[in-house]
Structure formats: structure tokens, C-alpha cells
Amino acid sequence: MKNLENVRDLVRYHGEVEREVYLDLENSTPIPAEVLQEMLPYFTSKAYGNPTLTHKQGWEAYETIMNAASFIARLIGGSSPEELCFTSGEAEASSLAILGSAEGKRGRIVVSTIDPLNILLPVELLEKRGFEVVKVPVDQEGFINLEFLSDVVNSDTLLVSTSMVNNEIGTIQPFREIVKMAREGNPDVIVHMDASDAYGRISFNVKDMDVDLLSLSSYKVMGPRGVAALYVRSGVKVERIIEGPIGTQPLWPGVENTPLIVGFKKASELAFKDFDENISWMRRLRDVLINGLLSMEDTVLNGPTGLKRAPDNVNISFLHCEGEALTIELSFKGVYVSSGSACTRRILQPSHVLTAIGREYEAAHGSILMKVSRYHSVEDIEYVLESFKPAVERIRAMSPTRRV
């Protein structure tokens, strides 16, 4: 066997694939050609100035960023572009919301046990700095315990931060009730919602929700990586968490990345165009995939079903089948997915979401997370189902656990 130097040759050595289906939209995304086309001139010939500067290229950059901010603010029901702060990604947007609203204050912070690490990790940092953190438990489908929430939000509570749609198991939370209960517990509480998995997939409006802070992610709507936004309702006090020269946004220092912001705007536009058709298409593919996989033995669906589940989310545990091995096996068939197995994570801990909904460790290690998009076809999903069966069988056949 000759020495294969790069991934492409290495993969090709193990055989060509009939089709490639990328379902790992949780972790990254290819961007549609129309999004790239929209972005390209902003790298080379259009609005490439620093938006704070007083020349044509700067003015155009400022205009472009303000247009994008207005457009996205309108999509979520915000009232002005000033309410939107672009950041260099989702982790930065949620960190700004959490660390920025706690700066210089004291009090209790309330989150849920299944929130994404973009929420849990900044909150753990605050816990080390002396804040009291309460994690609200969820039921077996991932729905937050509202009674518990209402018990723990009191006059000492500074911040309630949680996600509207769970990124791993697709649970659509009763987010309006969550905000309402938080305000009943303390009218002065700051409420932050991570809308990364809600934006473009369920209908919501920041005004109706009565939310203070809301994180949006570009790549989660198939826009470019490296850009996200935090909605900050006017009048809500948040401090900067990064220092440097301020450009056009008071909460984010640095030179705004105009091409990425343009890509984020275009991706949002596409996600909201034909919204209802897109959602019912995704829901249909989702259910074909879920039902097909559940017809295999020793499988468990993680998260709720039907309208309570995000239209794009599929998360299934394959018992007696280690998840990382399965992702690699599927990759050789051209099917790209991720797993909640400890082995696929640098921290070597299985998914905290799956253990929080009561899954055994083994079920978490055998879990596979997939997201469908409007670009997937029925043929794609059929190919995925065909690929899964032999892959799961081969990995299971290696395992001694069925007898243990």
C-alpha cells in the first residue's frame, strides 16, 4: 500500500461513492452558490472600505452593513438596525449576551440542563467568578420544567439564558411561556434566548416574545461561518466583552466583515423565502429519515416528534453501535453525520443533552445527529437509509456488548 499523503487520496483508496449527502448541518455547512455570488464582489470591488471612514468605500460598507442589520432585524421583528450587533460567530454572540449582561453585577443565573455549550460554558465561567447558577431540568423529550423554572427565578435572578430550539434533539421549547414566567419571577430579569436553531425554521417575533437578547447564527441558515448576530433590545444594558477600536457597533470592536455579513443576509433571505414550503419539505424528509432508521432494530429516537420537533432535526441512538465508528463507516459511503459519542469529542464526555433526558451512557455513545435542508432530495434520504443499514450491521457485528 503506497503512502497516501492527503485525505482525498486516502478516502478514494477505500472506494468511490455513488452519492454524497451532507447531513452534518449542526456543525458546519456548504453555502449555496447564490450566497457566494452575492458575497464575492464585496471581497474585490464593492464596499471594501472600513465602514467608519469618510470616503466612498467606507460609506458603502456602512450602508451595506446597516441594510443587512435592518433586513435581519425585520425578519425577527426588531425595530431598528441598531438593535443588531454582528459578531464573529455564535460562541461570541452568546458570550456577549451572557458575560456582557452580567458584567459588574451580582445574582443568580438560570439556564437549562440541555442548553448548548455556547450557553453553558460562559455560564460556568460566571459560576467560577462567584455567580450562583441554577440549571432547570427537562423531561424525557427535552421540554424544560416550567414549574421548576418559576420556582427558581426570584428577585435575585439576574439572567435567564436558554435556547428556543434544542440544537441536538430538536425540542421546540414553549419559549413565550419561558419568558413570561421569568418576568413573573422578576420583572427586572434579563432574558436571553439562543435562536440559532429556531431562526429560519420556526416562526417567532422578538416583540411578541418579549425577549431582551437573542443570538442568531449565520451558518445555521446555510450562510458563511465566522459571522453571527446578537439582538439587543433597545434600552437593555450589555457591556462589551472584547476591547479594541469601536467601529459602527458599540458592543463589538474591530472592522466589520462586510462580505460575511452580506452572506449572512443573503442566506437569511433564502431561508425565509418560501418559508412554509421549505419547512414542510424539511419536515417530510425528516420523517422519512426518522421512520426509516427506526425500522431498524435496537434504535431509539431522541427528542419529540411531529410539530414539537424542529423540522430539520433527526437524532437517533443505535444501541450496541459506537457512534464515532459509525460516522467513519458512513463517511466511506459518502454520508456525513455527527455523533454524541464521547470519542468524537475532545473532552471525551458523551452528549450532556442525551444524558440530561435520561439516556444511558451507551445510548449517548451510539447517537447520530443529522439535519436536513431544503436542498436535500428524497433520493438523498433514500440513499442515506440504504447506507445506514449495512454500516450499522458491520459496526454492531464487531461488538462484544450484545452478550454482556
Add this chain to the structure above:
Amino acid sequence: MSRSPLPYSQKILELFRNPKNLGRMEDANASATAGSPACGDMIAFYLKIDENMVISRASFESYGCAANIATASMLTEMVKGRSLEEAWRIGWKDVANEVGGLPSVKFHCGVLAVGALRRAIREFFRRKGFRPEWMPGKETFEEKQALEEEELSKIISKKLMLGEAEEK
């Protein structure tokens, strides 16, 4: 060694795709497991040892990642035709080298494979009722690590059960 758990070496992917000596051995005269499904990796090791204390055949089963499968498979190849003493002297770093190197987060896979092999050899002599002079009375690093991982999984499952009880 690397910033991320991947990419795996060419050798690891080859062994993952086409593992050698895979499967339970019905006529094994020594076998052992190491790890647990709760930890996300477990290896079963089977040996056929002849009258001259030489390993004539070895096989494995694995519940684990590609590194787990590849290191276990490689170790079965490495011990074939070796005396028990020679097999005992194979350390986890030797296995890691043979598969073309392991990412640092996967070192424990090599450790677990060697732990399972040494347990099987130790068990073989325990049943024979004697301990050869080359075999230390105390457990080696690899055997201890396997045990630690299993203990950890018990603690974790206990914690999970306690957590549920508290909620109720």
C-alpha cells in the same frame, strides 16, 4: 501530536475497514475484556495458547471508535506466534507505533487493548495455578488503566441514577 482527534493514520483506517482477526473465538483457552460500553469503548481479547506456551491464534471484538478497533486488531497480529512472555512485554506505545501513531486523545485505546491482552494472559496462569517469574505480581500500568476506566463508568452510572432519584 495533533490539535484534533483526527485525522487517523492510513493504517488505522485500513484496519478499521478491513480488521484482521475479528470475532469471538469459540475454542479460546484464554480470554478477557477491558473497558465498558458506558465508557464508550470495550475490547474482548481471545487467545489460543498451545502446549509450548505460544499463542497460535488471537482474535478480538470491539465496541469502540476506529482507534479502538485498529489497535485491538493490530495487537492480535503482533502476538500471533509469540510466546506468552514475549506477548506480555508488548506495551501500549508499541501498538501505537505499529498503527502509525495515535492522536493523543486516543492513547487510551492502545492502553485498553494491551490491558485486555495482559488480563487474558494473567487469567490463563491463574487457572493453571502458578505465576511465571516474568509476570509481575502487581498489575501493570495498562491493566490498572483498564480497571480505572471501568471504575469510572460505575461511578458515572451511579451518579446518573442518583441524579434521577433527586429529581423524583
